[in-house]
Amino acid sequence: MTDVSRRNALGAGLVGMAAVAVPRGAAKAQSSNQPQGRFASKSVIITGATSGIGRASAEAFAREGAKVAFCGRRQELGREVEAGLRRLGAPDAYYVPADVREPDQVRRFVDGTAERFGGIEIALNNAGINWFKPLHEISLEDWTDMQDTNFRGVFLAMKHQIPHMLRGGGGRIVVTASMHDRATRPGGAAYASSKRAVLSLVQAAAMDYGEQNIRVNAVSPGIIDTRLYRAGADTPQRRADAAASVDGLKRVGTPEEMAGAILFLASDQCTYLTGATLLADGGLMAGI
Template sequence: MEEKDERTILTRRKTIATAAGLVGAIPVAALANTQFPPQPKTGRADPQGRFAGKVVLVTGATSGIGEATARAFALEGAKVYFCGRRQELGRNVESAVRALGGEATYQRADVREADQIKAFVDNCVSRYGRLDVAFNNAGTVGEVNPFLETALDDWHNVLTTNATGVFLSMKNEIPYMLKQGGGVIINTASVSSYRGFLNIAPYGASKHAILSLTKTAALAFAAKNIRISSIAPGGVDTAMLRYARERQGIRPEQGAMGIPIHRTNTVEEIARAVLFLSSDDATSFAGSNVDVTGGMLD
């Protein structure tokens, strides 16, 4: 059965490669490299990197995916302006990026609060004069409880953080991008935007909402040279995932076996997807939701 599955996967990939004109250019060995987590990029920031001169805003960058993405942008030469609620962690991230020669500035802001997210975006543009890329990543899984034990307060907290936070972020980012003639926005959706998972009902509902927000905004502003897309991470090695697995009695190795590549994704892998969507290599992506689940949506 395992051999049959492998043939099916290779056949599907060969079909896609044929359509793209890539047959003969992809060695079979390369198709298996997803089994091994890539090493994080090391070294100092490159002031002439892919995003040299670009201004990048990131919400929820005091840890996890946001932190890794803020660092990745800075290493590629971007000026990064990021927020999060945990001030000590934010300052630590800021210092770590600057120690590598990158430019990063932390501002404490809570995406649930309209005045705080407005001040955050306004201050970014006031400091750097423009806004080229926004990665709206702030989010929470909330409490992990059976459906009937989900508290209304937790519902409101998760929906406000994850969905309203993205809405408020775009409301403040888009006007600046319209004035300057364009920009890129990436929102963090999830495998939970497509599949239901036990005991995290508010989280799943909020991530479904992000897909709709992304597609609606993309339709409204694509003709204005503003590319808006989202990413759908699956199991990513973050404190949030570890908490959710622990609450449900799922050991790390068990959780990894539920992912077709048989390992938990790294935050650096998600960062690479965000950088790709933000680059000039992704100019036809608008209203897209990019699957970075390690095969969970196949």
């Protein structure tokens, strides 16, 4: 399937979302069991949650009582995650096949979620890609794809999420950045540029909407055991080298550990924190 046909198919998956939306409060009324946890009945929207940090975060929010909507491009995995969230006790959880590079798909995903949940209270903008090449070997097409996914995709999501939060009296936005937003490695020109740009977006939005009770923060993971990590660390020696490079804890992190940091930023435990970046790298940067 070509990129164009794949994106058209994803767009088709979004058609009719408004038609299946349920009235405000209906989802809560369907169950006599009141959700429990820090995020009980909170509406959470996540981009890029079919695997890795996004998936672990969706599961963590579900365990804490949240209503979770998420998107991703890999539809089979999306349906698998959706079913898993419902088994965890989030019957309202649902998946939408959407590509953050496509403005109309992002808008329909966000607006459809707000309609279905009666608003958006928490957003995790996590969708991203990762590869490394020497600068002169990066094609313009590859550069643009990295920026459109990692940076413009965050902008598009926030652009459509914030109006719903303003109407609802506030909200919390967490963005997945990277340790590469402050010190990168050889081949990191495109990736590090996209993640450093995200930090400026977080800081500006925090100032734009702080008085309207919207907090915007970022988490910057270090080396995390995700699908992208395993694609590069594909031998025992490479995995051992990666662990050894983490000067503090001497191991790579887990998606679940990043989910813990994300839920902290989205919680009531840090209400005076906005425009900030939480570096969760196991002490790797401490040795640089």
